[in-house]
Amino acid sequence: MNYYLVAVLTLVGYFLYKYYIYPLYLSPLCKIPGPPIENFILGNSTSILSDNQGEVYVNLKKQYGGMVRYHLLLNEPNILISDPKLVQQILVTRSYDYPKHFPNKVSAKQLLGEGIFFAHGDVHKRQRKMMNPSFAIANVKEMMPTFVQGANQLKDLWTNQIGNKKEERITITNLVQKITLDIIGLVGFNYEFNSTTTDSELSRAYNSVFASSSSFIFLGLVEYFPFLRKISTPQNNKYWNSINTIYNAADNLIAEQKNSLIRGKDLLSLLVKSNENLPADEQLTHNELRSQVMTLLLAGHETTSTVLSWTLYYLAKNPDVQDQLRKEILNVFISPNHIPSFEELDQLKFLECVFKEALRITPPSPLITRYNLKDEIMNGYVIPKNTPLIIPSYAIHHDPLIWGEDVESFNPSRWLDPNIKSKISNSNFIPFSAGPRSCLGMRMAHLELKTFLTIIIRNLKFGLVDDFTFKKRTIGLCKPVPGMDLLVSKVDL
C-alpha cells in the first residue's frame, strides 16, 4: 500500500468535500435561492467583488428576493439579507447575537487594531458606554468653529485655484480628503496634521494602505495564509511602513494627551478623562486606547470625505438641485463670509434632504456584515452558526417599492413626499447602520457635512467634466476611482 498516495488522496478528498461538495451540495444553506457559481475555486467572487458592487447586490435582490445565497473564495457561502424584519432583528432587536463579520479580518485588524469596531458583547457595551459621552450633541456643537474653519479653508483653496479664470477643472477628492483629516486631527485629538500645506505622512500612509488592498484575491488569500503579508516584497514593505506610520501617529497622540496638564474638549481628551475616572479593572488598556484612536482617525475622515465628494458630484450632475440648494442657503447667508450657526443650519430643510439623498444613493458603506452565533431558522431556512450575513445597504436604498420608480435619480425632494416618508424606517435607510452598533459619529458627520456644504455651495458652483470617467469601487468604502474631477467656478453674489 502506498501510504503517500493514500495521504494525498485523503487530503484532496478532504479539501474537495470541505470547499466544494459540502458548501455547494450538502449544506442546509443550499436551499436558499441564489446565482449558480461561476468558478470552481472563486465561487461568485469575480462578479460579486466587481467594480460596481452596489449594482451587483441590487440585481441579486431583484432576482432572488430578501434572502440570497452566493459563494466567495473557496465557495464560502454568504447570505445576503434585505428582508426588513430580518434586518431589524440583526441590527437592532438582537444585535448582540450577530457579531461583525469581516471578510478581510486580518487586514482590517492591522488597520484598526482591537477597538470598538471589532469588540463584541460586554466588551463592546463597556467601550461604547465610555465613548458615548464624547459624541453627545453638546460636545459636537463645540466642534462647529473647527468645521467652519475647515470649510472656509477648502473654499479659499479652490477659489485660489480658479484665480481669474471662468472655471477650473479640479480633482476635488484630493483636498477634501486632506481637510477632513485635518478636522479629525483637531476635534479628535487637538492635533494639527496641516495636511493641506505639508506632505502629510499619515494621509500618504492611508492612501498607500488602500492602494495595496486593491486585489481581492490577494486579500482573500491573506485571510487563509497571513504569512503572505510578511513576505518581503516592495508592496508588502510599503504596506508595513504605512501601518507603522499609523501606529506611531496614534501612539504619539496618546502620549501628548497623557503628558498634557490641561484636558481639552477633543474626543481623545474626553476619552482619556472618562477612562481615568473608571475603576482599574474597567479601564481601557493602552492597546485598546490606541485602537480607538486608529478607529476614530479612519472612521472620522474617510467616511465624511467620501460623502462630501459624492454629494458635490451629484450636485454637479443635477444643476437644478444645486441651484435650489444655493437659493435656500442664500436666503440665510447673504454675505459670502457669513459664519453659520448650529440653529441656522437647522433651518435649511432642503440641505437636509440633499444630505440624506446623497447618503441614500451612494452610502459609503454599501454593506453591513455580520454572522450568527447560534444555529437558527430565518424565514424557514436553517442557518448554521457562523454563517456570514450580509446586509446590502446600497441595494436596500435602491428598492423602488420604498423610494419610488425614480430610485436611480438624485432627487432630494423625495424626502418631502409624505407617501415615501411614511415608508422610511431604520430597516430601509441605514447609511449609519442602526441599533446598538450604529455609527458613533453620526451627529458629528451630520454637522460637519452640513457646515461644509453650506459654505462651499454658497460660494462655489460645480459642473461635470465632459471627458472625465471614474469607477465606483468598494475597498472598505464605496469611492470614485481614480478620484473625482469637477469644473469649479465662483458664485458672484
Ligand code: HEM
Ligand atoms: C457620513 C459619515 C459616516 C458614515 C456614513 C458612517 C457610517 C458608519 C456605519 C455604517 C457604521 C456601522 C458599521 C458596522 O456596523 O459594520 C459606523 C460605525 C462607526 N462609526 Fe461611523 N460613519 C460616518 C462618520 C463617522 C465619524 C465622523 C466618526 C467618528 C469620528 C465615526 C465613528 C464610528 C465608530 C466609532 C463606529 C463603530 C461603532 C460601534 O461599533 O459601536 N463615524 N459608521
